[in-house]
Amino acid sequence: MTLGVVGGMGAQATALFYEKLIALQNVETEQEYIDVLIYSKSSIPDRTAYITGKSGESPLPALLHAVKTLKTAGASCIAIPCITSHFFLDDLGNRDFGCILNMLEETARHISGTGYKKVGLLATMGTLHGRFFHDALARYNIETLEPTPADQAALMEYIYAIKKGRSVDLARLHGFSGALLSQGAEAVILGCTELSVAAKDSSHDYIDALDILAQAAITKSKK
């Protein structure tokens, strides 16, 4: 079977997701790697701008087009390595596209397995405003802590710098995270895939939603 990936949100996060997919597979010949169709569609309108009401341009038509294109091209199951896009997941899931992995659900289930009851969430303004990640965690009785408004504003700049390919200071990510840990979070979720890009060489013990999605995608594809 062929895995489909709606990507480009951001491009760096999709590249890292693809690398994680490869690294998770232990093969003896190239031909054993799963086939993957990646639609890196960075032209999809900004999700946060739409969810927070700053832009009237919905990303949904472009997301639908990407999913349809991948399904028509032969993808069996779809992964979307962008948390904020999961705001639109019900709209995508209700159209008989078949299997679309739910990164929120996968992450919440993973955290539930660790026993954590209160986690910090580093994510976009769109994700915080839309509350859909909070809701997914609440279904597993997990409480969510958010950054202060000042930290959140700085975090958004940090995320958008990564999307533009700028290099960012990993210590700042640890700072955003540390503030949540000192507020009582037992662990911190990298709840925006750009943050997985920032943290890829970090030894800190984050809950990396991109890692969890990659593992879920491999498991699904090997079935």
Next chain:
Amino acid sequence: MTLGVVGGMGAQATALFYEKLIALQNVETEQEYIDVLIYSKSSIPDRTAYITGKSGESPLPALLHAVKTLKTAGASCIAIPCITSHFFLDDLGNRDFGCILNMLEETARHISGTGYKKVGLLATMGTLHGRFFHDALARYNIETLEPTPADQAALMEYIYAIKKGRSVDLARLHGFSGALLSQGAEAVILGCTELSVAAKDSSHDYIDALDILAQAAITKSKK
């Protein structure tokens, strides 16, 4: 326009190609990145095994399927970040698929621009046996030097280790290259995209065919 990429040959090389595409674009917002459709189709049968007669299973049907799929899905132009696959380029190009970038031609033209007349070629047995890279270089009056049979056998093992995701010693690549330079090569081509993966953090001055393809693909996509 949307760039199509027939990838997965190997997966690591396609991941690096995608990263190079991203890094070559200087954007102010995510939406400015070109859209890319990547078909990472590692299931395509081994090219070298077919070209050298070790396997009767032609990669051509799977390559044709990948190109057709990408064109149908909306790709305007196709890049194939795998040198050995260019053995089949005439078969792919003769089927009215429209634009398919020619990595051999792009590399030969680039080298011609530098003024080099004699270059070393580090590539698969399939590429050496098929002579198609030699021919592309010869059309620009560039002479090709090959590794010794012992070095070539070791180089094949090196390439296949990269395809399996094993870490390799960069010093060995410099060794293969150094031998060609001492035979009189003015420069050495990384003429297999796995070698671009090995050399990605190297400061040596290789002619990197993957870099050249990425630049050509961006230029084409921005037109």
